Amino acid sequence: MSISSHFDGGNIEVLDCSDPSNIQLNIRKDNNSDFYQWFYFRINNAANTPCKMVIQNAAGSSYTEGWENYEAVASYDREHWFRVDTRYEDGQLVIQHEPEINSMYFAYFAPYSMDRHADLIAYAASNCECEVDVIGQTLDGRDMDLLTIGDEAEGKLKCWVIGRQHPGETMAEWWMEGFLGRMLDESDPVRRELLETTTFYVIPNMNPDGSFRGHLRTNAAGANLNREWETPTAQNSPEVLAVRNKMDEIGVDFCFDVHGDEALPYNFIAGAEGIPSWTAEKQAQLDNFQAELVKASPDFQTEVGYPVSAPGEANMTVCTHAIAERFNCLAMTLEMPFKDTEQTPDTEQGWSPERCQRLGEACVSAIFASRHTLR
Structure with a gap:
């Protein structure tokens, strides 16, 4: 399994993805700025694997009130985006989902490339x-x-x-x-x-x-x-x-x-x-x-x-x-x-x-x- 974001509009820093049940991530700051909250990444080779993705630095993001009652979006084809199980606890944003196929995208909101x-x-x-x-x-x-x-x-x-x-x-x-x-x-x-x-x-x-x-x-x-x-x-x-x-x-x-x-x-x-x-x-x-x-x-x-x-x-x-x-x-x-x-x-x-x-x-x-x- 791997996680990537080196594409148009992508944003994530992978701290550890060795364990699908405890993937550790950070959101990168805007260049030359302290703003951050947008994330967009792809998870690869994880079909039929329950995944728990933890964004560790969510508590320091620009608008922490944005995490309350929030659900991340996900897509297989980057056309249809749907909400997935998400919760904000102990200063971390936790996203949980089991991909149906080997390539799946997650984002803060539906990306527009x-x-x-x-x-x-x-x-x-x-x-x-x-x-x-x-x-x-x-x-x-x-x-x-x-x-x-x-x-x-x-x-x-x-x-x-x-x-x-x-x-x-x-x-x-x-x-x-x-x-x-x-x-x-x-x-x-x-x-x-x-x-x-x-x-x-x-x-x-x-x-x-x-x-x-x-x-x-x-x-x-x-x-x-x-x-x-x-x-x-x-x-x-x-x-x-x-x-x-x-x-x-x-x-x-x-x-x-x-x-x-x-x-x-x-x-x-x-x-x-x-x-x-x-x-x-x-x-x-x-x-x-x-x-x-x-x-x-x-x-x-x-x-x-x-x-x-x-x-x-x-x-x-x-x-x-x-x-x-x-x-x-x-x-x-x-x-x-x-x-x-x-x-x-x-x-x-x-x-x-x-x-x-x-x-x-x-x-x-x-x-x-x-x-x-x-x-």
């Missing part, structure tokens, strides 16, 4: 109403892809949708598949009508380097991109700098930033309530959008979320806050769970790629329903 990202970009590029541009490179030399959907006629609403600033939050790019699948479907009447009034600018993956390296939260330099929006630099955060420069060039009327939350078993939105320029009008816009998303998806709710910042006390390095203030627009962060949803559980898969995709589709409906209030 850079190869699949390339397929997503190629699919988008084949659509006649989508233009693909490379607007910069990452520190590791990977392309920053921008998708422009619809024509750029004067007077149209400029809607920016970005995801995966934190690379371990792979649910963001699964969400992108659902969102883009609908926005590029020429037979969809909602999409057709929406493009009459709105142009979409989409960054499916803000952090390609961290995604490939198997990071939880940072880019190749160890920078948390969602804390770089006030003063991004070419040396530390070229990804944010490239996107913000493009936003300055084009303009922003609405910004939707897609993430995942380790601890909370809910889908929810965090707004920009604490920025200096927040108004009752902006609050009404935010409330209206959330109400439309509740109508569009039973998986979305508004009762549980992050505490709202007091007036003038928002962290202005965060994307949603910085963009809302810089462009005097409605901006928000969508958070999805690593765990299952509390109100709409799925005992086999928990929160899954398929459900992320469906929520992405639902967000198209919410944008359509609230489009006249977004500017």
Whole structure:
């Protein structure tokens, strides 16, 4: 038996795998950073062998509350991911499963590889109403892809949708598949009508380097991109700098930033309530959008979320806050769970790629329903 993780998005350190009933593992930290929580590895030659995998350093991870009531995901084909027996005890994460065949994968959440990202970009590029541009490179030399959907006629609403600033939050790019699948479907009447009034600018993956390296939260330099929006630099955060420069060039009327939350078993939105320029009008816009998303998806709710910042006390390095203030627009962060949803559980898969995709589709409906209030 052996364990490997030297592949796209892989992360694990093998301490001892001589005994299948007591496999000892650690999660590697993000490069040049103390963040860690994302894991993704393959177990080999263990068919019909009960395996107990112990992640020893779970207690020092970035969000230990994320381990409570959490179940790891597993897959044989890397397409269908299901939950497996997992428990957090004595500061260790213990995963137990008996593989049916000799090759099986385990991960924190269903991985989204850079190869699949390339397929997503190629699919988008084949659509006649989508233009693909490379607007910069990452520190590791990977392309920053921008998708422009619809024509750029004067007077149209400029809607920016970005995801995966934190690379371990792979649910963001699964969400992108659902969102883009609908926005590029020429037979969809909602999409057709929406493009009459709105142009979409989409960054499916803000952090390609961290995604490939198997990071939880940072880019190749160890920078948390969602804390770089006030003063991004070419040396530390070229990804944010490239996107913000493009936003300055084009303009922003609405910004939707897609993430995942380790601890909370809910889908929810965090707004920009604490920025200096927040108004009752902006609050009404935010409330209206959330109400439309509740109508569009039973998986979305508004009762549980992050505490709202007091007036003038928002962290202005965060994307949603910085963009809302810089462009005097409605901006928000969508958070999805690593765990299952509390109100709409799925005992086999928990929160899954398929459900992320469906929520992405639902967000198209919410944008359509609230489009006249977004500017």
